[in-house]
Amino acid sequence: MIHLTDINKTYYNGAALHVLKGLNLQIDKGEFVAIMGSSGSGKSTLLNIVGILDDYDSGSYYLNGKLIKDLSEKNSAVYRNNMIGFVFQSFNLITFKTALENVALPLYYQGVRRNKRNKIAMEYLDRMGLTEWADHLPSELSGGQKQRIAIARALVTNPQVILADEPTGALDSQTSIEVMEILQQVNREGMTIVMVTHDPEMAAMSHKIIKIRDGVIGSIEHQ
Amino acid sequence: MFDLDSWQEIWVTITRNKRRSLLTAFGIFWGIFMLVVMLGAGNGLSEGVASDIQGFSENSALFFTNNTSEPYKGFRKGRYWNMQEEDLDILEAQIKDIKYTVPFLMGQNVTVVYRDKSTSCNTKGNSPLYNQMMPQHMIYGRYINHMDVQDRRKVCVVGRRVYEELFRAGEDPIGTYLKLYNINFQIIGVSEPSVRGVNINGRDDEVISIPYSVMQQIQNSGTIIHLIGVVANENVSMSVLEPQVEALLKARHNIAPTDDFALESINVERIFKQFEMLFTGISVLIWIVGLGTLLAGVVGVSNIIMVTVRERTKEIGVRRAIGAKPASIIFQIIKESTVLTVAAGFLGLAFGVLVLDLADKFLLQNMTGEVFFKNPQINFTVALSAAAIILLCGVLAGILPAYRALQIKAIDAIREEN
Numbered sequence: 001m002i003h004l005t006d007i008n009k010t011y012y013n014g015a016a017l018h019v020l021k022g023l024n025l026q027i028d029k030g031e032f033v034a035i036m037g038s039s040g041s042g043k044s045t046l047l048n049i050v051g052i053l054d055d056y057d058s059g060s061y062y063l064n065g066k067l068i069k070d071l072s073e074k075n076s077a078v079y080r081n082n083m084i085g086f087v088f089q090s091f092n093l094i095t096f097k098t099a100l101e102n103v104a105l106p107l108y109y110q111g112v113r114r115n116k117r118n119k120i121a122m123e124y125l126d127r128m129g130l131t132e133w134a135d136h137l138p139s140e141l142s143g144g145q146k147q148r149i150a151i152a153r154a155l156v157t158n159p160q161v162i163l164a165d166e167p168t169g170a171l172d173s174q175t176s177i178e179v180m181e182i183l184q185q186v187n188r189e190g191m192t193i194v195m196v197t198h199d200p201e202m203a204a205m206s207h208k209i210i211k212i213r214d215g216v217i218g219s220i221e222h223q
Numbered sequence: 224m225f226d227l228d229s230w231q232e233i234w235v236t237i238t239r240n241k242r243r244s245l246l247t248a249f250g251i252f253w254g255i256f257m258l259v260v261m262l263g264a265g266n267g268l269s270e271g272v273a274s275d276i277q278g279f280s281e282n283s284a285l286f287f288t289n290n291t292s293e294p295y296k297g298f299r300k301g302r303y304w305n306m307q308e309e310d311l312d313i314l315e316a317q318i319k320d321i322k323y324t325v326p327f328l329m330g331q332n333v334t335v336v337y338r339d340k341s342t343s344c345n346t347k348g349n350s351p352l353y354n355q356m357m358p359q360h361m362i363y364g365r366y367i368n369h370m371d372v373q374d375r376r377k378v379c380v381v382g383r384r385v386y387e388e389l390f391r392a393g394e395d396p397i398g399t400y401l402k403l404y405n406i407n408f409q410i411i412g413v414s415e416p417s418v419r420g421v422n423i424n425g426r427d428d429e430v431i432s433i434p435y436s437v438m439q440q441i442q443n444s445g446t447i448i449h450l451i452g453v454v455a456n457e458n459v460s461m462s463v464l465e466p467q468v469e470a471l472l473k474a475r476h477n478i479a480p481t482d483d484f485a486l487e488s489i490n491v492e493r494i495f496k497q498f499e500m501l502f503t504g505i506s507v508l509i510w511i512v513g514l515g516t517l518l519a520g521v522v523g524v525s526n527i528i529m530v531t532v533r534e535r536t537k538e539i540g541v542r543r544a545i546g547a548k549p550a551s552i553i554f555q556i557i558k559e560s561t562v563l564t565v566a567a568g569f570l571g572l573a574f575g576v577l578v579l580d581l582a583d584k585f586l587l588q589n590m591t592g593e594v595f596f597k598n599p600q601i602n603f604t605v606a607l608s609a610a611a612i613i614l615l616c617g618v619l620a621g622i623l624p625a626y627r628a629l630q631i632k633a634i635d636a637i638r639e640e641n
Contacts, residue, residue: 073548077548077549081545094538105545
């Protein structure tokens with residue numbers, strides 16, 4: 001599913017910063033993987049590369065058998081839209097759109113017609129138990145509800161993988177566990193999930209914990 | 224392109240910051256408003272002047288004499304000379320492109336007596352053709368005709384203002400007699416010029432016209448003519464005929480061909496062309512100023528959309544993360560600036576037209592007498608080009624902000640979190 005071979009990435013901001021140093025990683029379909037590491041270890045860079053938000057210098061990255069390298073802005077947008085669902089720490093919902101419209105947005109960029117995409121979005125909101133909040137703006141919802149909307153938005157295109165970047169970072173512990181349970185549920189239904197987190201408690205709810213150290217895989221723990 | 228969501232988003236972005244959107248839109252509104260009002264005013268001015276000179280035979284010239292300034296063929300310098308009546312026939316016979324010639328004699332300022340009333344006014348010796356070159360509006364009666372000239376009838380056409388001084392309002396003067404030059408003249412008509420912007424030796428509503436043959440008799444001047452009007456055929460420019468007429472007249476009267484002072488001419492066609500050029504110049508100036516104002520408005524809109532783009536960095540980043548293609552971002556921004564510009568622009572257009580209309584209805588309609596301003600309107604073509612310009616401005620204003628929005632990478636939306 002996700003196949004990274006000898007990935008190197010160097011940032012040039014004044015001084016050259018070699019972040020990923022020949023990283024190799026394989027994540028199979030249906031896995032729930034947590035990526036941990038101290039700040040500066042390269043875990044964010046890794047997530048950006050996996051999420052086709054950033055390019056890499058050398059090596060190869062195959063996502064579902066497709067080589068992801070040197071894509072144009074347009075193609076990477078299409079790949080992100082079709083193959084990847086993002087869940088962010090601060091939800092990143094569009095503030096002036098209702099819950100339903102937020103969930104339907106990725107389908108809008110696929111060119112799905114309004115009625116059809118609202119119907120699909122409604123199904124996913126329903127799965128998150130948020131049917132009655134469909135017409136509310138994000139500002140009228142709690143953190144947990146917002147994150148559930150964000151998850152629904154990530155799922156709505158039926159992607160290959162969900163990339164969750166500190167999905168519980170902005171939530172209290174009770175809500176965090178609820179959100180994690182939803183992610184586990186989604187994973188049980190067959191979705192591959194890659195999550196970056198600081199929190200060992202949350203990481204413990206995944207199948208596999210990958211620790212990044214100095215730009216390479218430090219250790220892999222199976223639960 | 225028509226998609227409810229994208230329009231809804233435009234609406235939301237524009238209304239989210241109402242005051243700023245309004246101030247920005249005002250730049251465009253004002254630009255278009257000024258352009259429309261100035262164009263309308265320019266149009267009013269040129270139409271006003273045009274209506275003042277309309278009807279006058281435009282393709283014509285007037286010729287009159289002065290003392291010679293060069294000795295020629297044994298004649299001394301400074302000789303005074305006159306054109307003669309036969310010059311008219313010779314000109315018409317020898318220069319084919321002359322449509323007709325008009326003889327004219329200047330009379331004295333005389334005292335005019337009607338019964339117990341008297342006034343003083345200028346007199347002119349005219350011919351029926353004068354009424355063709357410079358059409359008269361007859362309030363009563365008729366103009367001087369060929370028989371009047373031929374038979375040297377003591378008849379006169381009275382200018383409207385002279386009539387008003389001597390007669391009661393509404394009184395029909397036809398057939399009554401006026402005394403001028405100590406001769407009784409029967410009134411055959413009351414006239415006023417239908418062309419107000421052009422006068423030959425005084426305004427026609429302030430003078431009394433008599434047949435030029437009678438004027439020659441009064442002045443005891445034989446067959447001399449003070450002024451010849453030459454009207455050219457439609458397909459020939461007066462500027463081509465003018466030197467031919469001058470050459471012929473000079474040759475007939477032994478004037479040096481190089482003597483520019485002895486025979487003077489006023490080329491009406493050239494004056495009209497100068498007017499036309501003046502108004503073209505005014506209209507070009509208006510467009511330059513108007514478009515300049517509009518450009519300032521465009522820069523304003525561009526600036527404000529730029530600020531909006533910066534504010535929306537995160538939102539645009541998220542959109543790109545979840546699959547917005549660069550083209551859809553560009554379209555979004557350009558549509559936004561176009562909507563703002565078009566809404567403001569059309570409002571400016573409508574308001575400008577309204578102001579012109581009100582000015583026309585209430586200001587100009589109540590003015591009497593000398594109005595050199597008429598129909599301050601813009602025509603449909605101008606309105607259409609203004610609309611096209613507005614649309615173009617909207618797209619232009621969006622280009623730079625759209626480019627800026629394109630620089631926002633999806634990764635920027637996420638970076639702040641880690």
